[in-house]
Amino acid sequence: MDKINIGTKAYVYPMPVSIVGATVGGKPNFLAVAxxxxxxxxxxxVMLSLGGRKYTVEGIEEHKTFSVNFPAIDLMEKTDYCGLVSGRKADKSQLFEVFYGELKTAPMVKECPLSLECKLHSTHSMPSNTLYFGEIVGAYTDERYLTGGKPxxxxxxxxxxxMPDSNYWALDKQLDKAWKVGLKLK
Ligand SMILES: Cc1cc2nc3c(=O)[nH]c(=O)nc-3n(C[C@H](O)[C@H](O)[C@H](O)COP(=O)(O)O)c2cc1C
Incomplete structure (x- = not known):
């Protein structure tokens, strides 16, 4: 066997980068979630896996709502900051322009190309993390990100x-059509 076993510190590869928002102490708070x-x-x-006791969790549990926002590269520094600093130590409420949908307590990031508004469905405890399941009740984008009505x-x-190398990567090349390219092999 020529494969190298690199141990268990390997992760789903690559991972999405999102900014999750909730209302904590009457203010929007955001953390980075991959x-x-x-x-x-x-x-x-959708399901988030959160480790430790994130400040954002207080808002998710109080209001039973949260948002999942997908940032563009121009928001990389702010996204990373949201993942480096807890709302317990710094006020992250002014970092973004915020808007709300029908839930009123799931702050969404206006600068992000795509935002999901979620109602907490359930939670599940894992050995070190807690899983937060959110039902998507709305998805928001801007006209300029749509083609034929789809994101x-x-x-x-x-x-x-x-991870574990902790790098951000661009994602800008469309290759082929899913559910189509494999048809050749049928
Ligand atoms: C790119 C990136 C992805 C992250 N993904 C997760 C994640 O999936 N789950 C998690 O619990 N923490 C994750 N974090 C760490 C949290 O975002 C970080 O602990 C944050 O400061 C918590 O903020 P809060 O205490 O204001 O909620 C990530 C950090 C970065 C930089």
């Missing part, structure tokens, strides 16, 4: 994260 995925089709449910990644300039 351990995030879709976990249910109908209703659409277009090629227009959004999003970025992804790799």
């Amino acid at each position: 351990w995030l995925n879709m976990v249910n089709f109908n209703p659409p449910i 277009d990644m090629g227009k959004m300039n999003l970025f992804v994260l790799t």
Whole structure:
């Protein structure tokens, strides 16, 4: 076998970078989240995995709402800052222009190309992390990020994260069509 076993410190590769928002102490607070995925089709449910006792969790648990915002590369520094500094130590409420949807307590980031408004569905404790499942009740973008009425990644300039090397990567090349390119092999 030519494969090298690099141990267990390998992660899902690469990971999305998001800014999760909640209302804490009457103000918006944001943290960076990369351990995030879709976990249910109908209703659409996303799952965040949070370790330790994040300040944002206080707002998620109080209001049972949160937002998931996907930042473009121009927000990389602010996103990283949200992941470096806790709202317990610094006020992150003024970092972004905030808007609200129907839930009123899930602050979304206006500068982000795509924002999901979520209602807490359930939580699940893991050995070191807690999973927060959120039902998506609204998704917001700007006209300039749409093609044929659908969000277009090629227009959004999003970025992804790799761990354990802790690098951000651009994500700007569309390759082929999913559910189509493999048809050749059928
Ligand atoms: C790129 C990036 C991704 C992160 N992803 C996660 C994550 O998925 N889960 C988590 O618990 N913390 C994650 N963090 C760490 C939190 O964002 C960080 O602890 C944050 O300061 C918590 O803020 P709060 O205490 O104001 O909620 C990440 C940090 C960075 C920089």
